[in-house]
Amino acid sequence: MVVTTGQSQFGRVASIWALPLILALFLPAVSAAAGPKQGSLDRGFGRHGRVTGAVAVSAENEIRFALAPGERIVVSTGRTVSRYREDGTLDRSFGHAGRVRIDAPAVAGFDPAGIAVDSRGGVLLAGTTSQAQLKCATVPNALAATDGFPSGIPGSVLTVIRLTVQGRLDPSFGDNGIVSTDLAFPPPSAAGGTVQCDAPSVRATGLAVGPGDRPVLTGTRITEPIPCKAGGFGGFRSAFAARLTMSGAPDPSFGEAGVRTQDGLFEASEPTIDSRGGLLYAGASGAQCAPFNGYSFFAIGRASREGNPDPAFGPAGWKALGKPLPYEGPPSYFSFTGAIATDSAGRILLLQARIYPPGTRVIRLLPNGESDPHFGNQGGARLRVGARTTIEPIAVDEQGRPLLAGSRTVRRCEGRCDNLPGKAPKSVFALLRMGSRGERDRRFGHRGMVLTGFGAGTVASSDQILIDGEGRILVGGMLKSSQFSTGIGFGLARYRSSSD
Numbered sequence: 001m002v003v004t005t006g007q008s009q010f011g012r013v014a015s016i017w018a019l020p021l022i023l024a025l026f027l028p029a030v031s032a033a034a035g036p037k038q039g040s041l042d043r044g045f046g047r048h049g050r051v052t053g054a055v056a057v058s059a060e061n062e063i064r065f066a067l068a069p070g071e072r073i074v075v076s077t078g079r080t081v082s083r084y085r086e087d088g089t090l091d092r093s094f095g096h097a098g099r100v101r102i103d104a105p106a107v108a109g110f111d112p113a114g115i116a117v118d119s120r121g122g123v124l125l126a127g128t129t130s131q132a133q134l135k136c137a138t139v140p141n142a143l144a145a146t147d148g149f150p151s152g153i154p155g156s157v158l159t160v161i162r163l164t165v166q167g168r169l170d171p172s173f174g175d176n177g178i179v180s181t182d183l184a185f186p187p188p189s190a191a192g193g194t195v196q197c198d199a200p201s202v203r204a205t206g207l208a209v210g211p212g213d214r215p216v217l218t219g220t221r222i223t224e225p226i227p228c229k230a231g232g233f234g235g236f237r238s239a240f241a242a243r244l245t246m247s248g249a250p251d252p253s254f255g256e257a258g259v260r261t262q263d264g265l266f267e268a269s270e271p272t273i274d275s276r277g278g279l280l281y282a283g284a285s286g287a288q289c290a291p292f293n294g295y296s297f298f299a300i301g302r303a304s305r306e307g308n309p310d311p312a313f314g315p316a317g318w319k320a321l322g323k324p325l326p327y328e329g330p331p332s333y334f335s336f337t338g339a340i341a342t343d344s345a346g347r348i349l350l351l352q353a354r355i356y357p358p359g360t361r362v363i364r365l366l367p368n369g370e371s372d373p374h375f376g377n378q379g380g381a382r383l384r385v386g387a388r389t390t391i392e393p394i395a396v397d398e399q400g401r402p403l404l405a406g407s408r409t410v411r412r413c414e415g416r417c418d419n420l421p422g423k424a425p426k427s428v429f430a431l432l433r434m435g436s437r438g439e440r441d442r443r444f445g446h447r448g449m450v451l452t453g454f455g456a457g458t459v460a461s462s463d464q465i466l467i468d469g470e471g472r473i474l475v476g477g478m479l480k481s482s483q484f485s486t487g488i489g490f491g492l493a494r495y496r497s498s499s500d
Contacts, residue, residue: 038498039431039445041452042472045494046088052454052491053082054484063490064115065464065476066123073474074123076115077490079107081123081163088492095167102161104169106178110159114207114270116215121165124215126207129180131155135198155199157182160207160215160244174248183242183250183259188222197225206270211277211305214251215244218268218281239268239283241303255307262301264316269338274346277305282338282350283318300340300348300369312368319369321350343396347372351394351404352380359383360391362402362438374437381438385449389430393465395473397497400436405429405465405475408451428453429462429475429493452493454479460491471497 041049055063055077064076071086079102083094090098102110102125112127132155159180162173169177182200189196201222210216224236239262243254250258262268265283272280283299301318302310309317339351346367353360360383364375371379383391383404391406408430429452433444440448452475454460462477473495480488 037445038443038496039433039450040496042494042496044087046492049495050452050454050491050493051084051088052479052483052489053077054486055478055488055490056080057486057488061478062112063476063478064112065466065474065492066115066117067466067468067474068117068123069119069121071468071470073492074115074117075476075490075492076112076125078112079103079110081115081125081167083123083167084492088494093166095163100163100167102169104176104178106175106180107159107161113204113219114217116207116209118209118213120213122170122213123163123167124207124209125161125163126204126215126217127159128156128203128219129159131157131199156201156203158202158204158217158219158242160217160248162215162248172247179244179248181250183240184257185221188225190224205268206281208271208273210243210273210279212246214246216271216273216279217242217244218271220267237266238263239265239301241268241271241279241281241307243307253306255303260303260307260309262316262318265299265301265318268301269340272340272342274342275344278310279303279307280340280342280348282340284338300350300365302369321363339392339394341394341396341402343400344398345400347400349394349396349402351391353391360385362394362404362434364402364438376438381434383432383434384440385430385432391430391432392463395465395467397467397471397473401441402434402438403465403467403473404432404434405462405477406432407461407477410451410453426453426457427459427461429460429477429491431462431465431473431475431493431495450495454491455481455483457481458483462491467497473497 043049062078066074068074068083072091073084075082075084081100082098083091085091092098107129109130110127112125114126116124118124157180159178161178162170163177164170171177173179182202185200185202187197187200202219204217204219206218208216218241220237220239223238241260242258243251244258245251252258262283267284269282274280280302283301299318299320300313302313303317304310313319341349348365350363351360352363362381362383364372364379366372373379375381385391389406389408391404393405395403397403407427409427431450432448433441435441442448458479458481460477460479462475464476466474468474474492476490476492478488479491
Protein backbone atom coordinates (compact mmCIF):
# COMPACT_ATOMS: atom_id res chain seq x y z
CA MET A 1 0.00 0.00 0.00
CA VAL A 2 1.34 3.32 -1.04
CA VAL A 3 0.76 6.21 1.30
CA THR A 4 1.18 9.80 -0.07
CA THR A 5 1.61 12.90 2.03
CA GLY A 6 1.42 16.60 1.19
CA GLN A 7 -1.18 18.99 -0.17
CA SER A 8 -3.46 18.81 -3.12
CA GLN A 9 -2.91 21.17 -6.03
CA PHE A 10 -5.73 23.37 -4.69
CA GLY A 11 -4.11 23.46 -1.26
CA ARG A 12 -0.77 24.47 -2.72
CA VAL A 13 -2.36 27.29 -4.70
CA ALA A 14 -4.26 28.50 -1.64
CA SER A 15 -1.05 28.53 0.38
CA ILE A 16 0.70 30.60 -2.29
CA TRP A 17 -2.12 33.16 -2.32
CA ALA A 18 -2.20 33.26 1.49
CA LEU A 19 1.51 34.07 1.77
CA PRO A 20 1.21 37.79 0.89
CA LEU A 21 -1.59 38.16 3.46
CA ILE A 22 0.54 36.54 6.16
CA LEU A 23 3.49 38.75 5.28
CA ALA A 24 1.30 41.86 5.27
CA LEU A 25 0.11 41.05 8.76
CA PHE A 26 3.55 40.11 10.04
CA LEU A 27 5.81 42.77 8.51
CA PRO A 28 4.22 45.82 10.23
CA ALA A 29 4.95 44.20 13.57
CA VAL A 30 8.54 43.61 12.53
CA SER A 31 8.81 47.24 11.32
CA ALA A 32 7.37 48.57 14.57
CA ALA A 33 9.76 46.47 16.57
CA ALA A 34 12.68 47.77 14.51
CA GLY A 35 12.22 51.27 15.91
CA PRO A 36 10.42 54.59 15.44
CA LYS A 37 10.00 56.17 12.04
CA GLN A 38 12.47 58.80 10.87
CA GLY A 39 11.13 62.16 12.01
CA SER A 40 9.01 60.75 14.84
CA LEU A 41 8.84 62.64 18.13
CA ASP A 42 11.37 61.55 20.74
CA ARG A 43 9.09 60.21 23.50
CA GLY A 44 11.95 60.37 25.98
CA PHE A 45 11.87 64.17 25.84
CA GLY A 46 9.42 66.12 27.99
CA ARG A 47 5.81 65.11 27.54
CA HIS A 48 5.43 62.98 24.43
CA GLY A 49 8.41 64.70 22.79
CA ARG A 50 7.45 68.28 23.71
CA VAL A 51 8.43 70.85 26.35
CA THR A 52 6.51 74.09 26.94
CA GLY A 53 6.72 77.04 29.30
CA ALA A 54 5.02 80.39 29.93
CA VAL A 55 6.63 83.64 28.79
CA ALA A 56 6.02 87.20 29.99
CA VAL A 57 4.16 89.37 27.50
CA SER A 58 7.13 91.76 27.38
CA ALA A 59 9.34 88.90 26.13
CA GLU A 60 7.02 87.78 23.32
CA ASN A 61 9.65 88.31 20.63
CA GLU A 62 12.67 87.46 22.78
CA ILE A 63 12.65 83.65 22.86
CA ARG A 64 16.00 82.02 22.07
CA PHE A 65 17.43 78.50 22.43
CA ALA A 66 20.91 76.96 22.53
CA LEU A 67 22.45 73.55 23.13
CA ALA A 68 24.73 73.02 26.13
CA PRO A 69 27.21 70.25 27.01
CA GLY A 70 25.59 67.01 28.20
CA GLU A 71 22.76 67.41 25.64
CA ARG A 72 21.16 70.05 27.84
CA ILE A 73 19.13 72.93 26.42
CA VAL A 74 19.24 76.58 27.47
CA VAL A 75 16.18 78.78 26.90
CA SER A 76 16.25 82.56 27.07
CA THR A 77 13.00 84.53 27.39
CA GLY A 78 13.93 88.16 27.77
CA ARG A 79 16.12 88.46 30.85
CA THR A 80 15.15 85.04 32.20
CA VAL A 81 17.34 82.03 31.37
CA SER A 82 16.33 78.40 32.01
CA ARG A 83 18.24 75.18 31.51
CA TYR A 84 16.71 71.80 30.78
CA ARG A 85 18.17 68.33 31.06
CA GLU A 86 18.36 65.88 28.19
CA ASP A 87 14.98 64.42 29.15
CA GLY A 88 13.30 67.84 29.06
CA THR A 89 13.02 68.42 32.82
CA LEU A 90 14.35 71.57 34.46
CA ASP A 91 17.99 71.30 35.53
CA ARG A 92 17.75 72.38 39.18
CA SER A 93 21.54 72.66 39.48
CA PHE A 94 21.30 75.83 37.35
CA GLY A 95 20.47 79.12 39.06
CA HIS A 96 17.46 78.93 41.34
CA ALA A 97 15.69 75.62 40.67
CA GLY A 98 16.66 75.73 37.00
CA ARG A 99 16.11 79.42 36.24
CA VAL A 100 18.03 82.70 36.42
CA ARG A 101 16.52 86.17 36.32
CA ILE A 102 18.98 88.94 35.40
CA ASP A 103 17.85 92.15 37.09
CA ALA A 104 21.05 94.20 37.12
CA PRO A 105 20.46 97.94 36.44
CA ALA A 106 22.93 97.74 33.54
CA VAL A 107 20.49 95.60 31.53
CA ALA A 108 17.35 97.67 32.01
CA GLY A 109 15.89 97.98 28.51
CA PHE A 110 17.92 95.01 27.26
CA ASP A 111 16.67 93.62 23.92
CA PRO A 112 18.16 90.13 23.31
CA ALA A 113 19.53 89.23 19.89
CA GLY A 114 21.16 85.86 20.53
CA ILE A 115 22.19 83.17 23.00
CA ALA A 116 25.12 80.76 22.87
CA VAL A 117 26.85 78.28 25.16
CA ASP A 118 30.62 77.82 25.27
CA SER A 119 32.52 74.54 25.58
CA ARG A 120 32.57 74.77 29.38
CA GLY A 121 28.83 75.28 29.68
CA GLY A 122 28.96 79.04 30.26
CA VAL A 123 25.93 80.87 28.88
CA LEU A 124 26.32 84.00 26.74
CA LEU A 125 23.53 86.46 25.95
CA ALA A 126 23.94 89.35 23.52
CA GLY A 127 21.62 92.19 22.67
CA THR A 128 21.06 95.91 22.58
CA THR A 129 20.49 98.22 25.53
CA SER A 130 18.57 101.37 24.68
CA GLN A 131 19.65 104.75 25.91
CA ALA A 132 18.31 108.25 25.47
CA GLN A 133 17.36 109.34 21.98
CA LEU A 134 20.20 110.95 20.10
CA LYS A 135 20.37 114.70 19.79
CA CYS A 136 21.47 115.58 16.29
CA ALA A 137 22.30 119.17 15.42
CA THR A 138 23.84 121.26 12.71
CA VAL A 139 26.86 123.32 13.53
CA PRO A 140 25.87 125.49 15.32
CA ASN A 141 22.03 125.40 14.89
CA ALA A 142 19.76 122.57 16.09
CA LEU A 143 17.59 120.68 13.61
CA ALA A 144 13.84 120.42 14.14
CA ALA A 145 11.81 117.37 13.15
CA THR A 146 10.15 119.47 10.41
CA ASP A 147 13.51 119.77 8.70
CA GLY A 148 13.08 116.18 7.58
CA PHE A 149 15.93 114.83 9.68
CA PRO A 150 15.23 112.11 12.23
CA SER A 151 13.88 113.45 15.48
CA GLY A 152 14.17 110.14 17.33
CA ILE A 153 17.17 108.03 16.36
CA PRO A 154 17.63 105.76 19.39
CA GLY A 155 20.91 105.82 21.20
CA SER A 156 22.02 102.28 22.01
CA VAL A 157 25.00 100.11 22.91
CA LEU A 158 25.84 96.42 22.68
CA THR A 159 25.39 94.39 25.85
CA VAL A 160 26.86 90.92 26.43
CA ILE A 161 26.10 88.88 29.55
CA ARG A 162 27.93 85.74 30.64
CA LEU A 163 26.68 83.24 33.19
CA THR A 164 28.77 80.48 34.73
CA VAL A 165 27.81 76.84 34.28
CA GLN A 166 26.04 77.13 37.66
CA GLY A 167 23.91 80.03 36.42
CA ARG A 168 25.63 82.93 38.20
CA LEU A 169 26.90 86.15 36.65
CA ASP A 170 30.55 85.51 35.76
CA PRO A 171 32.74 87.96 37.75
CA SER A 172 35.69 87.40 35.36
CA PHE A 173 33.72 88.90 32.46
CA GLY A 174 33.29 92.65 32.18
CA ASP A 175 31.67 94.34 35.16
CA ASN A 176 30.45 91.38 37.23
CA GLY A 177 29.38 89.39 34.18
CA ILE A 178 28.07 92.25 32.01
CA VAL A 179 29.78 94.15 29.18
CA SER A 180 28.17 97.26 27.66
CA THR A 181 30.11 98.79 24.80
CA ASP A 182 29.75 100.91 21.68
CA LEU A 183 33.00 99.36 20.34
CA ALA A 184 34.43 102.88 20.07
CA PHE A 185 32.24 103.66 17.07
CA PRO A 186 31.77 107.40 16.45
CA PRO A 187 28.34 109.09 16.65
CA PRO A 188 26.38 109.45 13.39
CA SER A 189 27.35 112.51 11.38
CA ALA A 190 26.55 113.93 7.97
CA ALA A 191 29.16 114.31 5.26
CA GLY A 192 31.50 117.16 5.99
CA GLY A 193 30.42 117.32 9.61
CA THR A 194 27.39 119.53 8.89
CA VAL A 195 25.24 117.35 11.16
CA GLN A 196 26.60 115.80 14.32
CA CYS A 197 24.87 113.49 16.82
CA ASP A 198 25.95 113.26 20.45
CA ALA A 199 26.31 109.47 20.89
CA PRO A 200 26.65 106.25 18.84
CA SER A 201 23.67 104.14 17.78
CA VAL A 202 24.78 100.49 17.71
CA ARG A 203 22.55 97.40 17.54
CA ALA A 204 23.34 93.69 17.93
CA THR A 205 21.89 91.20 15.44
CA GLY A 206 23.51 87.89 16.44
CA LEU A 207 25.91 85.95 18.65
CA ALA A 208 28.13 82.88 18.33
CA VAL A 209 31.02 81.29 20.21
CA GLY A 210 34.28 81.60 18.31
CA PRO A 211 37.72 80.04 18.74
CA GLY A 212 38.84 79.79 22.36
CA ASP A 213 35.26 80.31 23.59
CA ARG A 214 35.47 84.00 22.68
CA PRO A 215 32.13 85.74 21.94
CA VAL A 216 31.55 86.77 18.32
CA LEU A 217 28.86 89.35 17.58
CA THR A 218 27.28 90.77 14.47
CA GLY A 219 25.40 94.03 14.35
CA THR A 220 24.73 97.31 12.62
CA ARG A 221 25.30 100.97 13.42
CA ILE A 222 23.92 104.23 12.05
CA THR A 223 26.70 106.17 10.36
CA GLU A 224 24.76 109.15 8.97
CA PRO A 225 21.30 110.53 9.79
CA ILE A 226 19.08 111.07 6.73
CA PRO A 227 15.58 112.38 6.00
CA CYS A 228 12.93 109.73 5.41
CA LYS A 229 9.42 109.64 4.01
CA ALA A 230 6.44 110.63 6.18
CA GLY A 231 8.69 112.09 8.87
CA GLY A 232 10.20 108.72 9.74
CA PHE A 233 13.69 108.31 11.10
CA GLY A 234 16.56 106.56 9.46
CA GLY A 235 20.16 106.68 8.51
CA PHE A 236 22.88 105.12 6.46
CA ARG A 237 23.91 101.99 8.28
CA SER A 238 26.98 99.79 8.24
CA ALA A 239 27.18 96.16 9.30
CA PHE A 240 30.00 94.88 11.48
CA ALA A 241 31.34 91.82 13.25
CA ALA A 242 33.26 91.93 16.53
CA ARG A 243 35.03 89.47 18.79
CA LEU A 244 35.62 89.87 22.51
CA THR A 245 38.27 88.33 24.73
CA MET A 246 37.39 86.04 27.61
CA SER A 247 37.38 89.10 29.88
CA GLY A 248 34.95 90.98 27.62
CA ALA A 249 37.35 93.46 26.00
CA PRO A 250 37.57 93.86 22.19
CA ASP A 251 39.91 91.14 20.88
CA PRO A 252 42.95 92.84 19.28
CA SER A 253 43.73 89.70 17.25
CA PHE A 254 40.48 90.11 15.28
CA GLY A 255 40.02 92.67 12.52
CA GLU A 256 40.98 96.18 13.59
CA ALA A 257 40.99 96.46 17.39
CA GLY A 258 38.46 93.62 17.64
CA VAL A 259 36.03 94.91 15.00
CA ARG A 260 35.51 94.17 11.32
CA THR A 261 33.35 96.82 9.65
CA GLN A 262 31.49 95.61 6.59
CA ASP A 263 31.07 98.72 4.45
CA GLY A 264 28.48 98.28 1.71
CA LEU A 265 26.15 96.17 3.86
CA PHE A 266 23.62 97.73 6.22
CA GLU A 267 22.61 94.51 8.01
CA ALA A 268 24.31 91.29 9.11
CA SER A 269 22.56 88.09 10.14
CA GLU A 270 23.42 85.87 13.07
CA PRO A 271 27.04 84.69 12.65
CA THR A 272 28.07 81.15 11.78
CA ILE A 273 31.51 79.85 12.76
CA ASP A 274 32.99 77.38 10.27
CA SER A 275 35.24 74.41 10.99
CA ARG A 276 38.38 76.60 10.68
CA GLY A 277 37.13 79.24 13.08
CA GLY A 278 36.21 81.61 10.26
CA LEU A 279 33.13 83.81 10.27
CA LEU A 280 30.23 83.53 7.84
CA TYR A 281 27.15 85.74 7.75
CA ALA A 282 24.41 86.94 5.45
CA GLY A 283 23.69 90.59 4.81
CA ALA A 284 21.74 93.14 2.80
CA SER A 285 22.38 96.57 1.35
CA GLY A 286 20.55 99.53 -0.06
CA ALA A 287 17.61 100.21 2.25
CA GLN A 288 17.90 103.27 4.44
CA CYS A 289 14.69 104.14 6.26
CA ALA A 290 12.02 102.49 8.38
CA PRO A 291 9.78 101.47 6.73
CA PHE A 292 12.38 100.52 4.14
CA ASN A 293 12.50 102.21 0.77
CA GLY A 294 14.97 102.26 -2.07
CA TYR A 295 16.67 99.16 -3.42
CA SER A 296 18.24 96.20 -1.68
CA PHE A 297 20.25 93.12 -2.56
CA PHE A 298 21.31 90.16 -0.51
CA ALA A 299 24.94 89.24 0.08
CA ILE A 300 27.04 86.57 1.74
CA GLY A 301 30.11 87.64 3.70
CA ARG A 302 33.08 85.66 4.95
CA ALA A 303 36.07 86.48 7.14
CA SER A 304 39.04 84.45 8.31
CA ARG A 305 39.72 83.42 11.89
CA GLU A 306 41.62 86.71 12.28
CA GLY A 307 38.74 88.76 10.87
CA ASN A 308 40.31 89.42 7.47
CA PRO A 309 38.08 89.41 4.36
CA ASP A 310 38.05 86.17 2.37
CA PRO A 311 39.34 87.07 -1.12
CA ALA A 312 37.17 84.35 -2.64
CA PHE A 313 34.20 86.54 -1.70
CA GLY A 314 35.58 89.64 -3.36
CA PRO A 315 37.99 92.37 -2.16
CA ALA A 316 35.58 93.48 0.59
CA GLY A 317 34.89 89.92 1.71
CA TRP A 318 31.30 89.73 0.52
CA LYS A 319 29.50 88.69 -2.62
CA ALA A 320 26.10 89.86 -3.85
CA LEU A 321 23.52 87.19 -4.67
CA GLY A 322 20.94 88.04 -7.30
CA LYS A 323 19.96 91.39 -8.78
CA PRO A 324 18.91 94.45 -6.76
CA LEU A 325 15.20 94.27 -6.02
CA PRO A 326 12.83 97.10 -5.01
CA TYR A 327 10.95 96.67 -1.74
CA GLU A 328 7.99 98.42 -3.36
CA GLY A 329 8.39 96.70 -6.71
CA PRO A 330 6.54 93.90 -8.51
CA PRO A 331 4.62 91.48 -6.26
CA SER A 332 6.57 88.37 -7.26
CA TYR A 333 10.08 89.39 -6.21
CA PHE A 334 12.46 87.21 -4.19
CA SER A 335 14.16 88.08 -0.93
CA PHE A 336 16.52 86.15 1.33
CA THR A 337 15.51 85.35 4.89
CA GLY A 338 18.99 85.53 6.42
CA ALA A 339 18.82 81.88 7.53
CA ILE A 340 22.19 80.27 6.89
CA ALA A 341 23.90 76.92 7.62
CA THR A 342 27.08 75.12 6.62
CA ASP A 343 27.70 71.40 6.13
CA SER A 344 30.75 69.29 6.94
CA ALA A 345 32.21 69.98 3.47
CA GLY A 346 32.06 73.74 4.02
CA ARG A 347 29.16 74.28 1.63
CA ILE A 348 26.74 77.10 2.48
CA LEU A 349 22.96 76.74 2.55
CA LEU A 350 20.57 79.69 2.38
CA LEU A 351 16.83 80.23 2.23
CA GLN A 352 15.26 82.38 -0.48
CA ALA A 353 11.60 83.33 -0.08
CA ARG A 354 9.16 84.66 -2.67
CA ILE A 355 6.69 87.12 -1.21
CA TYR A 356 3.83 86.65 -3.70
CA PRO A 357 2.80 84.14 -4.71
CA PRO A 358 4.42 82.45 -1.68
CA GLY A 359 7.35 80.19 -2.40
CA THR A 360 10.66 79.06 -0.92
CA ARG A 361 13.92 77.87 -2.40
CA VAL A 362 17.02 76.42 -0.77
CA ILE A 363 20.29 77.66 -2.24
CA ARG A 364 23.57 75.78 -1.80
CA LEU A 365 26.91 77.44 -2.48
CA LEU A 366 30.35 75.93 -2.70
CA PRO A 367 32.93 77.06 -0.11
CA ASN A 368 34.13 79.74 -2.56
CA GLY A 369 30.63 81.21 -2.84
CA GLU A 370 29.79 79.83 -6.29
CA SER A 371 26.52 77.98 -6.91
CA ASP A 372 26.72 74.23 -6.35
CA PRO A 373 25.73 72.56 -9.65
CA HIS A 374 25.09 69.25 -7.86
CA PHE A 375 22.25 70.63 -5.74
CA GLY A 376 18.76 71.02 -7.17
CA ASN A 377 18.65 72.95 -10.41
CA GLN A 378 22.12 74.55 -10.71
CA GLY A 379 22.35 75.23 -6.98
CA GLY A 380 18.72 75.95 -6.13
CA ALA A 381 15.95 73.57 -5.02
CA ARG A 382 12.34 74.69 -4.79
CA LEU A 383 10.25 73.65 -1.80
CA ARG A 384 6.66 72.78 -2.63
CA VAL A 385 5.01 73.22 0.76
CA GLY A 386 1.83 75.12 -0.09
CA ALA A 387 0.60 78.61 0.75
CA ARG A 388 -0.29 77.67 4.35
CA THR A 389 3.30 76.76 5.27
CA THR A 390 6.06 79.24 6.01
CA ILE A 391 9.71 78.25 6.39
CA GLU A 392 12.23 80.29 8.42
CA PRO A 393 15.29 78.50 9.92
CA ILE A 394 17.58 76.01 8.23
CA ALA A 395 20.12 73.45 9.47
CA VAL A 396 22.07 70.58 7.93
CA ASP A 397 22.82 67.16 9.40
CA GLU A 398 26.03 65.10 9.26
CA GLN A 399 24.96 63.50 6.00
CA GLY A 400 24.55 66.86 4.28
CA ARG A 401 20.74 66.76 4.32
CA PRO A 402 19.07 70.18 4.76
CA LEU A 403 16.52 70.45 7.57
CA LEU A 404 13.98 73.25 7.54
CA ALA A 405 11.50 74.35 10.17
CA GLY A 406 8.50 76.63 10.06
CA SER A 407 4.77 76.70 10.67
CA ARG A 408 1.62 75.52 8.97
CA THR A 409 -1.87 76.90 9.45
CA VAL A 410 -4.24 74.00 9.89
CA ARG A 411 -7.43 75.83 10.78
CA ARG A 412 -8.26 79.20 9.34
CA CYS A 413 -10.29 81.95 10.94
CA GLU A 414 -13.45 83.22 9.30
CA GLY A 415 -13.69 86.93 9.93
CA ARG A 416 -12.47 88.35 13.22
CA CYS A 417 -11.43 85.73 15.77
CA ASP A 418 -10.45 87.81 18.79
CA ASN A 419 -13.68 87.06 20.65
CA LEU A 420 -14.48 83.72 19.06
CA PRO A 421 -12.39 81.07 20.88
CA GLY A 422 -14.18 78.28 19.06
CA LYS A 423 -12.93 79.61 15.73
CA ALA A 424 -9.50 80.72 16.90
CA PRO A 425 -6.81 80.07 14.27
CA LYS A 426 -4.42 77.22 14.90
CA SER A 427 -1.01 76.49 13.51
CA VAL A 428 1.58 73.79 14.13
CA PHE A 429 5.32 73.31 13.84
CA ALA A 430 6.42 72.08 10.41
CA LEU A 431 9.70 70.19 9.93
CA LEU A 432 11.06 69.12 6.53
CA ARG A 433 14.08 67.19 5.40
CA MET A 434 15.66 67.20 1.97
CA GLY A 435 18.17 64.86 0.43
CA SER A 436 21.77 65.89 0.00
CA ARG A 437 21.08 66.79 -3.65
CA GLY A 438 18.03 68.92 -2.95
CA GLU A 439 15.24 66.36 -3.41
CA ARG A 440 12.43 65.85 -0.89
CA ASP A 441 13.45 63.07 1.54
CA ARG A 442 10.29 60.97 1.54
CA ARG A 443 11.66 58.56 4.15
CA PHE A 444 11.29 61.34 6.71
CA GLY A 445 7.90 61.78 8.35
CA HIS A 446 5.04 61.83 5.84
CA ARG A 447 6.58 62.39 2.41
CA GLY A 448 9.39 64.44 3.90
CA MET A 449 7.38 66.55 6.37
CA VAL A 450 6.39 66.29 10.04
CA LEU A 451 3.65 68.41 11.64
CA THR A 452 3.55 68.87 15.43
CA GLY A 453 0.78 70.59 17.37
CA PHE A 454 0.71 71.86 20.95
CA GLY A 455 -2.97 71.57 21.84
CA ALA A 456 -6.35 72.76 20.61
CA GLY A 457 -6.49 76.40 19.64
CA THR A 458 -2.74 76.91 19.99
CA VAL A 459 -0.90 79.06 17.46
CA ALA A 460 2.61 77.61 17.14
CA SER A 461 5.36 79.42 15.24
CA SER A 462 8.82 77.83 15.04
CA ASP A 463 11.84 79.96 14.20
CA GLN A 464 14.82 77.92 15.41
CA ILE A 465 16.22 74.50 14.58
CA LEU A 466 19.22 72.78 16.18
CA ILE A 467 20.83 69.35 15.90
CA ASP A 468 22.27 67.88 19.10
CA GLY A 469 25.28 65.62 19.59
CA GLU A 470 23.14 62.52 19.13
CA GLY A 471 21.80 63.70 15.79
CA ARG A 472 18.35 64.47 17.20
CA ILE A 473 16.52 67.48 15.80
CA LEU A 474 15.30 70.21 18.13
CA VAL A 475 12.73 72.72 16.87
CA GLY A 476 11.60 75.66 18.99
CA GLY A 477 9.46 78.75 18.80
CA MET A 478 6.64 80.79 20.25
CA LEU A 479 3.19 79.55 21.29
CA LYS A 480 0.03 81.59 21.76
CA SER A 481 -2.55 79.78 23.84
CA SER A 482 -4.95 80.16 26.75
CA GLN A 483 -3.07 77.30 28.45
CA PHE A 484 -0.53 79.94 29.58
CA SER A 485 -1.45 82.55 32.17
CA THR A 486 0.10 85.27 30.00
CA GLY A 487 -1.34 83.85 26.79
CA ILE A 488 2.20 83.42 25.45
CA GLY A 489 4.71 80.61 25.86
CA PHE A 490 7.54 78.78 24.19
CA GLY A 491 7.54 75.30 22.74
CA LEU A 492 10.29 72.77 22.05
CA ALA A 493 9.89 69.55 20.10
CA ARG A 494 12.60 66.92 19.62
CA TYR A 495 12.62 64.42 16.78
CA ARG A 496 14.54 61.29 15.86
CA SER A 497 16.55 61.63 12.68
CA SER A 498 16.77 57.89 12.03
CA SER A 499 14.81 54.70 12.68
CA ASP A 500 17.20 53.53 15.41
